[in-house]
Amino acid sequence: MAGTTGDDAGVRRRMPHALRREQLLRAALGEFGRRGYHETQMEHVAAAARVSKALLYQHFSAKDELFAAVSAEVVAGLTARLNAAVLAEQDSAAGIAAMVRVLYDYATDEPDAWNLLVRHIDKPEVGPELRELRDRLGEAFAALLLRRRRADPTLSPAALAVNERRARLLVPLMYGSMLSSVSWWLEHPDTPREEAEAMAMDFVWLGLDRLRSGERTDLRAR
Amino acid sequence: MAGTTGDDAGVRRRMPHALRREQLLRAALGEFGRRGYHETQMEHVAAAARVSKALLYQHFSAKDELFAAVSAEVVAGLTARLNAAVLAEQDSAAGIAAMVRVLYDYATDEPDAWNLLVRHIDKPEVGPELRELRDRLGEAFAALLLRRRRADPTLSPAALAVNERRARLLVPLMYGSMLSSVSWWLEHPDTPREEAEAMAMDFVWLGLDRLRSGERTDLRAR
């Protein structure tokens, strides 16, 4: 596969430090994303960059450091996209829709990064960066949920506190469903994206709407 | 730590094959659940069972086989619980509630098994059993969603097909939110269980309710 990647015409080997570093990071993203941390060897990364393992070690002093660097880039990239999209929207509904769209976009045009994310986000041993991302995502979510209500002066502090509490509980629900939706869609390419995306938006939006109305279905009593 | 576990009085205790196997499986569950597949060594499992590694190999011929056996048990256990709880309920709402309750129960009284589950369910390389579980869970979910409608003779086959399609899309959303909710709760022990549980039930129930009413909020057009 990819006998000649096109840009390297056989001989173009030596590269300035910074450029090589970029390339190595890209290669590592691909390998870690496709194979996962443990099944990826430094050899694999080096080979993917058509370079020796020793050189790789001149840029990153250890495997976990390399992984951390890759994770950090991924996290930064996704966070930037999310912030840009969500902050651009006026109300919460549009914010939710934007968020879902960003995730579907990201998974579509950065499949390796997406894979890296979902594969390691629940592994405490590798990648605290990814944990951070999850929490930051949660924060962004909660803020989005509470945007309107925090600005509302008629709400008593107590009422607001209740809302905060409920928002925290809603976050993992929405968050989990969104990630799961995207992952499911990736595994079912026959399903049109708009369909899956629209369903996710509806679903999550409904959850947010709940917070507003505060109604309860009361299923607890069997 | 645990110098003497109490039941074993220092000396070499012989055990019948089947019993030892059970014990080894329990030990492996603990180790795999807490450390994860890759950070668990066969030594760890053997030590946890106060037994030599060689003996462990007389029961399970390879590490992945051991892991597969443990996974299979976990899957069987959880599936049984879910089936029992869901099938006992009459309507879909109660079914959802029961499902959520089962998951919270399971996470509470089988923490290692729960951990094993969430840590490896998205790793294709280890444990196809866990993948299976996920899909089976999805099936159960879809069936639950469609129980009523399938029995309804007034629905045209076409209308039913639409429902089936929508149900498939809803499954990952509900599924993801439920798992995420439980995991979140485990990481936030200060939150009372009933609160988190009730929120999850409401949230998922609302999603199911959507299927019934078929209304759409139409967020797609920005």
Add this chain to the structure above:
DNA sequence: GTATAGTAACTGACGAGTCAGTTACTTGTG
């Protein structure tokens, strides 16, 4: 006394990390 439960000590492979050396590119100097 022989089956089976058990172990301590061993092996071999794999993979992270290193090092001594080589190759290409840059920069004075005549």
Add this chain to the structure above:
DNA sequence: CACAAGTAACTGACTCGTCAGTTACTATAC
């Protein structure tokens, strides 16, 4: 322009710890 001296990019071939899996031997129950 040539041609050395200097330096940064790069490599092949190693070390060395770790860990899955084995072997050869011992203890115990019936």
